[in-house]
Amino acid sequence: MALLDAQRIRYVFLDRDGVLNRKRPEGEYVTRWSEFEWLPGSVEAVARMNRAGLTLILVSNQRAIALGLLDEAELEEIHGKMQAELAQHGGHLDAIYHCPHDYGQCSCRKPDIGLFQQARLRFPEAGPEASVVIGDSLPDIEAGKRLGMKTIFLAGDRDRQKAGFQIAAREADAVAKSLRDAVEIHLGLPLT
Ligand SMILES: [Mg+2]
Numbered sequence: 001m002a003l004l005d006a007q008r009i010r011y012v013f014l015d016r017d018g019v020l021n022r023k024r025p026e027g028e029y030v031t032r033w034s035e036f037e038w039l040p041g042s043v044e045a046v047a048r049m050n051r052a053g054l055t056l057i058l059v060s061n062q063r064a065i066a067l068g069l070l071d072e073a074e075l076e077e078i079h080g081k082m083q084a085e086l087a088q089h090g091g092h093l094d095a096i097y098h099c100p101h102d103y104g105q106c107s108c109r110k111p112d113i114g115l116f117q118q119a120r121l122r123f124p125e126a127g128p129e130a131s132v133v134i135g136d137s138l139p140d141i142e143a144g145k146r147l148g149m150k151t152i153f154l155a156g157d158r159d160r161q162k163a164g165f166q167i168a169a170r171e172a173d174a175v176a177k178s179l180r181d182a183v184e185i186h187l188g189l190p191l192t
């Protein structure tokens with residue numbers, strides 16, 4: 001049985017690194033497509049949510065841009081390839097928002113909610129009662145909670161766990177070990 005009231009969920013806000021693709025070691029970033037490694041089952045999970053009629057919105061902190069490790073065009077290219085691979089499996093993300101800033105410079109870097117507010121302009125119904133946030137770090141969970149949205153924390157592998165892990169696991173409405181599990185168990189959408 002799903003822990004969330006999955007029937008009400010129509011919008012899924014997804015973090016990227018550690019949710020769709022394997023998070024790079026702390027302090028390293030995905031700066032080119034060859035560094036983007038899908039996590040097992042994540043492509044299928046995206047397509048499954050698409051088939052269920054959910055709207056999928058990516059909200060991603062991309063501090064690497066502020067650090068000069070990649071630029072907007074390069075990020076765009078990575079996301080283009082990501083969407084192309086999803087499409088090969090019948091999936092897509094409906095919208096992608098990212099924060100290119102460093103800490104403390106903006107109101108869009110999660111746990112701030114600027115990315116969600118940008119999304120709300122395009123998807124006015126993506127409010128707390130209809131939305132869930134799925135992320136693998138505390139800022140994802142904090143942002144979701146600030147908005148009053150349901151939250152699913154992806155606990156992932158122990159070697160990827162970072163500061164705030166225990167708080168995030170406690171604060172989230174649900175904990176799963178992968179996007180695939182979150183979709184199957186908590187959104188009630190079996191993949192097979
Ligand atoms: Mg992440």
Ligand SMILES: [Zn+2]
Binds near residue numbers: 099100101106
């Ligand atoms: Zn920002």
